[in-house]
Amino acid sequence: MSDFFQFLISGIAVGSIYALAALGFVLIYKSSRVINFAHGQLIAIGAFIAYALAAWLKLPIALALLAAVLATGLLGFVVERVFLKRLVGQPIISVIMVTIGLASVLDGLMYLTPFGSGNFSYPAFLPQEPLRLAGITVSYPQLLAVGFTALFLLLFGWFFQRSTLGISMRAVADDQMASMSVGVSVEKVFALAWAVAGVTAASAGMVVGTVSGLNQDSLIAIGLAVFPAVILGGLDSIPGAVVGGITIGVLQNLAAGYLNRFVPGGGTELVIPFVVLLVVLWFRPHGLFGTEEIERV
Amino acid sequence: MRNPWAQTGNYRTSYEQDTTIFATYREIASVVALLVALLVLPQLLERSQVLTLNFILIYAIAVLGLNITTGYAGLISVGQAAFMGVGAYTVALTAPYLPFYLTIPLGAAVAAAFGAIVGIPSLRVKHLYLALATLAFQEIFVWTVGRMPALAQGASIPVEMRNFLGYEIGFRNHNHFWYYVILFTLVLMVIAWRNLLRGKYGRALVAVRDNDRAADAMGMDPGRTKLMAFALGALYAGVAGGLLAYFQRSVVIEEFTLAKSVGFLAMAIVGGLGTVVGSLLGPAFIEYLQLSMERFSEWIKGSQAIQQIIPPGVDVASALLPLSFGLVIVLFLMFEPRGLYNWWRLVRSYFRTWPFKY
Amino acid sequence: MKRSMLLVGLTLLSLAQAQKTVSLVHSGAITGPTSDVGGPYAAAIEDYCKYANEQKLIPGYTLNCIVRDDQYQNPNAQRFLEEALDRAKPAVYLGYATGAMLALKSLIQEVKLVAIPASAHIGLIDPPDNTYVFLPTSSYSEQVVALLEHIAREKKGAKVALVVHPSAFGRAPIEDARKAAAQLGLSIVDVQENGGSLDNTALLRNLEQKGAEYIVHQNVAGPVANILKDAKRLGLDKKIKQLGAIYTGGNDLIRLAGDAAEGYLWASSYYTLEEDTPGMRLHRELAAKNNRGVLGQSHNYTAGLLAAAIAVEAMKRAAQRFGRIDNATFYDALVGMNGPNAFNPGFVVKTANSPEIDFTKSEQTGGEGLRVLEVKGGKFVPITQPFTSTLFRKVHYGK
Incomplete structure (x- = not known):
């Protein structure tokens, strides 16, 4: 039984990373209906900026993390301004393809730095010894993941309920035309969504970096793991992203714990998220919390 | 239809005329000329250049299929490579027992069946969600092949064909032989594509893409239409996969990954969605872009002067390929969303009235 | 021109x-x-x-x-x-x-x-x-068999788990490893594929339950580093010894796993940089x-x-x-x-x-010569004399 709780806790920790990555992804979709295939690249770039600042410029780690988060937010903003702004009104497939192209461009930019190949890890800044409680162990990087996710969830909750900007973002998500007519700047909202997505992506990247080291391929792969999470939670729901992310994380750990012994070679944790994705699409395409679209001719 | 050789505008007055394959004799003549050129071309090239052509033509078949799913029906598919894989593995398993002209259609049929299964959510959901269904299929496919000893768990399965009706095929003529087989198949697939889409079914696809509720009201079944689009797209991928298996002499899982699927989408976009010309130009452009970038990065590597400017640790040569690939996609979408096909159209319409201005 | x-x-x-x-x-x-x-x-x-x-x-x-x-x-x-x-x-x-x-x-x-x-x-x-x-x-197979021989010398009848990369590269040595283990009196308790998970708790707990005393890796450095770190977190680093073939080790592993790499055993044919x-x-x-x-x-x-x-x-x-x-x-x-x-x-x-x-x-x-190296103080140090696998040719070619 203690195994079960250990799997659960580890799953929640991993799921928090997915949730963190998914938050920004959902935010972009919610405001502009764009599925961002370059999310993994934002995650990687955020993580590498933090590394460069901490290891090369020898900034204190907290400062490096903060600066990296802001820089990646700025990158998200610039990406929206330069590439996506011009595509407002184009068919959605074009916009999605642009993010695929962007992913490749950002990959190329990473190859211009030493990070394109090779493995790196942050200078140790968290206690090495794990926390032990009732036979369950949690490492500090895992706590960091959960902490970051909770923090962003609270911030977002406040932002969307209380701040004018947040409310205008919700308005745009609801009805672009109507919000434009009451004077909400749709452009500003789109750019902001990308900036915030950059911020959460960078946080996710840094957590992955502390948990498992920095490698371009594995950081980008997190961008792919986001898809099952957001579909499960509902593409346009922020609480859904968190619930979806954590559920996928837990399912992966439970699959690894209980399913792998029945499959020769194991590895079911790699495929379970996508099976979930397919099943959700078959039976409940709008996910747990997503809004069902009502369309008129 | 005054002078069928020098038509200066669109004189179509009936549905029958609108659904003809060729509008003018000049079009027929240019297609014939193109075919003759394609038939002669490999005789003038080195083996390795024919190899590149073969890849382009195989990818063109896959992109044609994608142009049904994505171009006509508007369903983004990031699983085209997996469907290709289905075709290729079917060929790998049946090649020892059957000739290639049976195994490839068989692979296509199996791929189409998979396409229909993956397309099931299309009965309920729309565009974006379907993209994710294909993504899931893509990942599940690669994972499953890795667990199947019958498919060598993704390692190489040799597909050898050394003899065709007494004609010996070896290193010397392998590429050329398959070039003609692939070209022949491509022509067949293009004819099928045109015939399929110029009629009722093609119009149904477009209607469903543009507004599925309206299409529904007009008596088309959007769900079935989309399902068909998926199956057909996968069928083309299956044919491409089968050809690839014979041409590469083996089937390896690395050929059928997500990156390849994304590459096909890029080719379709760059070429121009929903067009035959685009399906040929897109793969050719992307492949030759890669070749010229390789040249360029080798030149950078070889040039002492440039190497001295670049700070150590920076690998410009390696970065060029992904950078150029991504930029091409982004720039095309931003400035020429109709793709290379549009350039082709402009050139053609210029020459249609040449030497008169209009 | x-x-x-x-x-x-x-x-x-x-x-x-x-x-x-x-x-x-x-x-x-x-x-x-x-x-x-x-x-x-x-x-x-x-x-x-x-x-x-x-x-x-x-x-x-x-x-x-x-x-x-x-x-x-x-x-x-x-x-x-x-x-x-x-x-x-x-x-x-x-x-x-x-x-x-x-x-x-x-x-x-x-x-x-x-x-x-x-x-x-x-x-x-x-x-x-x-x-x-x-x-x-x-070959990878020979390296893994050599590692199994090393384990057999260290502990008779030990229980060994294989963790491999999910690809042809990773799966290459499995068959020969099974045959060699049978000859050496070792038992292979599990074979798992792992291409790098953010958390390997479940993997390690399962291997622990099956009584694995050794994990032999055929993988790249990234996944192995994650498994080493998680083993340390779960307190399994003393209980389960981990070893791996050529591409699992080297400076990359130490850079990624840090302290958790201590005690890791690596089969390498090459001399070290020093x-x-x-x-x-x-x-x-x-x-x-x-x-x-x-x-x-x-x-x-x-x-x-x-x-x-x-x-x-x-x-x-x-x-x-x-x-x-x-x-x-x-x-x-x-x-x-x-x-x-x-x-x-x-x-x-x-x-x-x-x-x-x-x-x-x-x-x-x-x-064909190789050595087993151990991470000591953040560096791979050879702990055996160069040796050749005696068993590999027997199990693979049957001679």
């Missing part, structure tokens, strides 16, 4: 100097997946080629090195090989990825071109179509001279140097023995590299009774 003029110019120039050109072609993943291995490997080949030309290692010949980035994609690898066959007529092909090499085997056989891959998948030198493929050092052998001196010299930085500290740089060195040595011998270098003479020179003619460049450890690198027509593995 310019290019052809350049070519004509170059040809005239080379005629004037009475120097003939011989080509070596390498296609590897300088970017893309596994580029952390492919980068240093390709850099080493380039550097060794330069060195060979400076030192005029091949009498009467200039070495033309074609190093290309296939991004781990088979069509690219295939195209590079065929382009080279059309144009440069290389004497040897230095390949890379398991998948691409397996796919190209039949072509290589047909054109009778010697191929020396970076992948040490045993399927490459097993029939069919295996005549012209040669591995510089022992050791004083002619090969490792050359490694340090070339890496410094070409400003290779981190790339030059990798054992994959040594591996690249070795592959290039074997190729150049065989070219040299072909030139000396036959007066010309082509596919056939290269092959003859390479398979003649044994007995008193074995090759001793000082990259690979050698055992008391066998030379460093030797090939025959039927023995397509170069350096």
Whole structure:
């Protein structure tokens, strides 16, 4: 039984990373209906900026993390301004393809730095010894993941309920035309969504970096793991992203714990998220919390 | 239809005329000329250049299929490579027992069946969600092949064909032989594509893409239409996969990954969605872009002067390929969303009235 | 036009100097997946080629090195090989990825071109179509069997789990490992695939429950580092000992796993960077001279140097023995590299009774010696004498 709780806790920790990555992804979709295939690249770039600042410029780690988060937010903003702004009104497939192209461009930019190949890890800044409680162990990087996710969830909750900007973002998500007519700047909202997505992506990247080291391929792969999470939670729901992310994380750990012994070679944790994705699409395409679209001719 | 050789505008007055394959004799003549050129071309090239052509033509078949799913029906598919894989593995398993002209259609049929299964959510959901269904299929496919000893768990399965009706095929003529087989198949697939889409079914696809509720009201079944689009797209991928298996002499899982699927989408976009010309130009452009970038990065590597400017640790040569690939996609979408096909159209319409201005 | 003029110019120039050109072609993943291995490997080949030309290692010949980035994609690898066959007529092909090499085997056989891959998948030198493929050092299977022998020496009847990469590369040694374990009296309690998870709690707990005392990895450094860190977190680092084949170890593992790497055992054929052998001196010299930085500290740089060195040595011998270098003479020179003619460049450890690198027509593995190294104080330190797996040939070939 203690195994079960250990799997659960580890799953929640991993799921928090997915949730963190998914938050920004959902935010972009919610405001502009764009599925961002370059999310993994934002995650990687955020993580590498933090590394460069901490290891090369020898900034204190907290400062490096903060600066990296802001820089990646700025990158998200610039990406929206330069590439996506011009595509407002184009068919959605074009916009999605642009993010695929962007992913490749950002990959190329990473190859211009030493990070394109090779493995790196942050200078140790968290206690090495794990926390032990009732036979369950949690490492500090895992706590960091959960902490970051909770923090962003609270911030977002406040932002969307209380701040004018947040409310205008919700308005745009609801009805672009109507919000434009009451004077909400749709452009500003789109750019902001990308900036915030950059911020959460960078946080996710840094957590992955502390948990498992920095490698371009594995950081980008997190961008792919986001898809099952957001579909499960509902593409346009922020609480859904968190619930979806954590559920996928837990399912992966439970699959690894209980399913792998029945499959020769194991590895079911790699495929379970996508099976979930397919099943959700078959039976409940709008996910747990997503809004069902009502369309008129 | 005054002078069928020098038509200066669109004189179509009936549905029958609108659904003809060729509008003018000049079009027929240019297609014939193109075919003759394609038939002669490999005789003038080195083996390795024919190899590149073969890849382009195989990818063109896959992109044609994608142009049904994505171009006509508007369903983004990031699983085209997996469907290709289905075709290729079917060929790998049946090649020892059957000739290639049976195994490839068989692979296509199996791929189409998979396409229909993956397309099931299309009965309920729309565009974006379907993209994710294909993504899931893509990942599940690669994972499953890795667990199947019958498919060598993704390692190489040799597909050898050394003899065709007494004609010996070896290193010397392998590429050329398959070039003609692939070209022949491509022509067949293009004819099928045109015939399929110029009629009722093609119009149904477009209607469903543009507004599925309206299409529904007009008596088309959007769900079935989309399902068909998926199956057909996968069928083309299956044919491409089968050809690839014979041409590469083996089937390896690395050929059928997500990156390849994304590459096909890029080719379709760059070429121009929903067009035959685009399906040929897109793969050719992307492949030759890669070749010229390789040249360029080798030149950078070889040039002492440039190497001295670049700070150590920076690998410009390696970065060029992904950078150029991504930029091409982004720039095309931003400035020429109709793709290379549009350039082709402009050139053609210029020459249609040449030497008169209009 | 310019290019052809350049070519004509170059040809005239080379005629004037009475120097003939011989080509070596390498296609590897300088970017893309596994580029952390492919980068240093390709850099080493380039550097060794330069060195060979400076030192005029091949009498009467200039070495033309074609190093290309296939991004781990088979069509690219295939195209590079065929382009080279059309144009440069290389004497040897230095390949890379398991998948691409397996796919190209039949072509290589047909054109009778010697191929020396970076992948040490045993399927490459097993029939069919295996005549012209040669591995510089022992295969993955042999490394894993050697590790099992090491475990059997340490603890009789131990319970061992295998954790492998989810690819042909990872799965290569499983079958031989099972057979070897049966012979050694070890029990394989589980085989799991792992391509890098953010959390390996479940994997480790399951292996613990099955009583695994050792985990043998056939993987790349990233996933192994994660498993090591999680084992430490779960307090299993004292209970389960972890070991791995060539691509699991090296500086990358230490960089990624930090303290958690302590005590990890690694089977490597290569000398470490600190050791004083002619090969490792050359490694340090070339890496410094070409400003290779981190790339030059990798054992994959040594591996690249070795592959290039074997190729150049065989070219040299072909030139000396036959007066010309082509596919056939290269092959003859390479398979003649044994007995008193074995090759001793000082990259690979050698055992008391066998030379460093030797090939025959039927023995397509170069350096069979390997050592087990342990991470001590953030560094891999050899803990065994060089040895050769005694069991591998018995379980794999049945002899």
